[in-house]
Amino acid sequence: MGIRIDQLDYDGNNTKFLESVIEKLGKKNSRNILYRASEQESLERILKHGTDRGGFSGKKSWGYSELLSKELLHEDVIFATTEAEIRYGEQNLEFQTSLKKFSLIERPLLLVYDSSYFIKVKEKQYAFKNPKTKHESLIAVFTVTKLKTSPEKNLYVVTGAHDCGKTATLEFLRGVYGYNIQKEAASLALDDLGSKKLGHDPCMPLKKIYGKRHICPVCTPLKFAKLALKKQKELEKLASEGSLLERGYVDIIEFYTRHNKTKDLKHDKFADYANVFLLEVMPSLQEPKWGKSKQERTEEARRINDRLLKMYTAEGFNVSFIPAGSVEERAKRIHERISKNL
Ligand SMILES: [Zn+2]
Structure with a gap:
């Protein structure tokens, strides 16, 4: 099954954006999802490797996972947040979420992963259970169009x-x-x-x-x-x-x-x-x-x-x-x- 690519507008309101993502995915499919922010520049790499961390030469270590009792590779781990975490982050300023990253990325992408393909190794960090099937874990990719929301004047x-x-x-x-x-x-x-x-x-x-x-x-x-x-x-x-x-x-x-x-x-x-x-x-x-x-x-x-x-x-x-x-x-x-x- 191919990865679904879709487009969504973003006006800076994360809650509203999250709702539009869930609507696109369909309520039933939106459960057990991990959201990851990325950049449109990485789209080709993502489609090829299933993650924006894949396809680089050399093996970069992520570190030792106590939970899995083994050394993990950087490319086999993703940073991501759940729907509940994104909602929590909107009420708690210091809590970072994938959607909050959009403000720092000029042309963002939202990657939608099936969480059953991952093991949580650290807060907001997830390792692929089987690094060879990264593609299968990626359900959808949304290209995010940032709308110019600047008002007539800044107050x-x-x-x-x-x-x-x-x-x-x-x-x-x-x-x-x-x-x-x-x-x-x-x-x-x-x-x-x-x-x-x-x-x-x-x-x-x-x-x-x-x-x-x-x-x-x-x-x-x-x-x-x-x-x-x-x-x-x-x-x-x-x-x-x-x-x-x-x-x-x-x-x-x-x-x-x-x-x-x-x-x-x-x-x-x-x-x-x-x-x-x-x-x-x-x-x-x-x-x-x-x-x-x-x-x-x-x-x-x-x-x-x-x-x-x-x-x-x-x-x-x-x-x-x-x-x-x-x-x-x-x-x-x-x-x-x-x-x-x-
Ligand atoms: Zn009075």
Whole structure:
């Protein structure tokens, strides 16, 4: 049976791409599969040898496998990930998967192997049970066409729960690296509300205020979310190329859905953010507020960050995790990722 060669478009959304692969393979056939990223330049070699590691002169050693109690050849082992690992990787930034490699390959290929032909020798590394039948293990090859997804302009989001260091980091990026910064839409919306938002004491637990004129994120969540989204849209329209936004529209939805069961807050299309930087919670920056201790505020912030990661990822954005550190270190990390287009 010949190897099936097919083509698929790729817009940078790995989950969506995975679904389209599974659809092409057929649900039944998509079980027990290993996915491997490769390059279109290697297609001929792959079709001839069953792997992009085959057909080279000389014997390169992979190393000794404790499991198989023998020395393995480099060409007899592949790096690959399963469907479950690819899905896990979309929720966990540090976990590498085959699909995440596409961003580094100009003209990618996706190799689809039948896992029953392999023995797992190491995390994400699989040895061919019978190196002579490599061809048979290769079910399909997809040539991957990367779509130009660059939006009209590149906008970056810097986000994270309360007191994560967003403002200080952004100010540093503006002052030292010269970025244009956009203030948080929700806080601009609060500014616009003037006296309408007043009445809450930050030292006390939040209590709802029932007044006709009173509008705030807690007492009138839907009304406020709509105002904030409108603001977000305006500022994204006005923001210049390469601007950094303090929070994006997903933050507004996160806040709105945090305490309300309501899932869908209807919104039009927002900017296709070039990257979303999520700042890790630093307990040292947290302060007691709304009747909650420093410890409680820290734990709450961590839960919010988990939600932000999930929600931005689900919207198809690339989320870059910015670990705890000094303002300079974090700003430098963000600047490097932007300038290297990571
Ligand atoms: Zn209120």
